[in-house]
Amino acid sequence: MKSDGANGSNSAVEAQDSRTASGGRHARVRAEFVHHILNSDAESGGAQRRAAARGEGLPEHLEQLVDKIHRNSYKVVDEDIDAALAECSEDEIFEIILAASIGAAEQRVAAGLKAAEEAMAK
Numbered sequence: 001m002k003s004d005g006a007n008g009s010n011s012a013v014e015a016q017d018s019r020t021a022s023g024g025r026h027a028r029v030r031a032e033f034v035h036h037i038l039n040s041d042a043e044s045g046g047a048q049r050r051a052a053a054r055g056e057g058l059p060e061h062l063e064q065l066v067d068k069i070h071r072n073s074y075k076v077v078d079e080d081i082d083a084a085l086a087e088c089s090e091d092e093i094f095e096i097i098l099a100a101s102i103g104a105a106e107q108r109v110a111a112g113l114k115a116a117e118e119a120m121a122k
Helices: 011-021 027-039 046-054 060-075 078-085 090-121
Strands: none
Touching: 027 046, 027 090, 046 060, 046 090, 060 078, 060 090, 078 090
């Protein structure tokens, strides 16, 4: 990478460090998106979508589906969706799946950033 002058600072690395510390260059857009998905008016309640994002505090008929999304989303099968549809509309299930997916992704991003910070601190 290119150095900026005699002091040897590297503006590209410093800019990357700044973006990482703030959650990335798209952090604001991502935060607004997450807020909108979890809090806007929808078929499912905002409290239920926020619970799905956290992966806890859900009604029994959604617990297994949301837990599977958080732990092993690739294992979700039609039967999981059908079980949830017995109690909820398709729109509600779609919103819950979206919220759970976003929550799981946000948890993984946070864990990745923490691991990167810890590695860079060594």
